[in-house]
Amino acid sequence: xxxxxxxxxxxxxxxxxxxxxxxxxxxxxxxxxxxxxxxxxxxxxxxxxxxxxxxxxxxxxxxxxxxxxxxxxxxxxxxxxxxxxxxxxxxxxxxxxxxxxxxxxxxxxxxxxxxxxxxxxxxxxxxxxxxxxxxxxxxxxxxxxxxxxxxxxxxxxxxxxxxxxxxxxxxxxxxxxxxxxxxxxxxxxxxxxxxxxxxxxxxxxxxxxxxxxxxxxxxxxxxxxxxxxxxxxxxxxxxxxxxxxxxxxxxxxxxxxxxxxxxxxxxxxxxxxxxxxxxxxxxxxxxxxxxxxxxx
Numbered sequence: 218x219x220x221x222x223x224x225x226x227x228x229x230x231x232x233x234x235x236x237x238x239x240x241x242x243x244x245x246x247x248x249x250x251x252x253x254x255x256x257x258x259x260x261x262x263x264x265x266x267x268x269x270x271x272x273x274x275x276x277x278x279x280x281x282x283x284x285x286x287x288x289x290x291x292x293x294x295x296x297x298x299x300x301x302x303x304x305x306x307x308x309x310x311x312x313x314x315x316x317x318x319x320x321x322x323x324x325x326x327x328x329x330x331x332x333x334x335x336x337x338x339x340x341x342x343x344x345x346x347x348x349x350x351x352x353x354x355x356x357x358x359x360x361x362x363x364x365x366x367x368x369x370x371x372x373x374x375x376x377x378x379x380x381x382x383x384x385x386x387x388x389x390x391x392x393x394x395x396x397x398x399x400x401x402x403x404x405x406x407x408x409x410x411x412x413x414x415x416x417x418x419x420x421x422x423x424x425x426x427x428x429x430x431x432x433x434x435x436x437x438x439x440x441x442x443x444x445x446x447x448x449x450x451x452x453x454x455x456x457x458x459x460x461x462x463x464x465x466x467x468x469x470x471x472x473x474x475x476x477x478x479x480x481x482x483x484x485x486x487x488x489x490x491x492x493x494x495x496x497x498x499x500x501x502x503x504x505x506x507x508x509x510x511x512x513x
Contacts, residue, residue, distance in 0.1 A: 400479055
């Protein structure tokens, strides 16, 4: 089994979703399916039970995951260490981003690289489904997430930036011409919800479950990607709520952004494992506190 195929298997065993696995590894869902079928033919048994609604590891898949995970991590660590040594660096800080505006945060990345040339810095996308999994399993050292995060094994560090929120509506929606809307609009039209594990308090902080009038904000559809959400919004099925950063990074001819009033600014901060005393993590947190919180 090739290293990339091992990575595909282990990632799918975490995500249990072909689309999310493909998005995380930056390949097509077809590539994921082909790799798993190839592995199953080679082993002579199914690794996953697949239906239209769920993906689940078989007993053989469970055993393979347990055997391969430490082997893969050791191999990856060895390759990373060799690469770092070749670059004259001793270690690399890995940060997962749940934001789209990483470019606007360049001064954080540049400051860390300038102040600590002995360490590398690697940024990667972090999905919204099961958002803390990569942090917990050690795949990343820090997570840039919306707040609050209220997990007993995780610690919240400095806030990097705050932003207002916007409503996403189709260009021919009756709200498209409004100068602003309130949270009551989401109770009127419904939104989408995550089709995967996500703490209720975490989801509620981003898109409230109810409006100030106590009317429920219905999750009419469940999605796993932003593309799915945008398709439903553009078709007029729902409206949705996101941070203002999307107005700069997701310009679309079929979706209009309308400011939302009456909600606090959305805070984005660093999260780490509570038991992680890595000098790199502490150094990045100190540097970020020194630079202060941005308002975008």
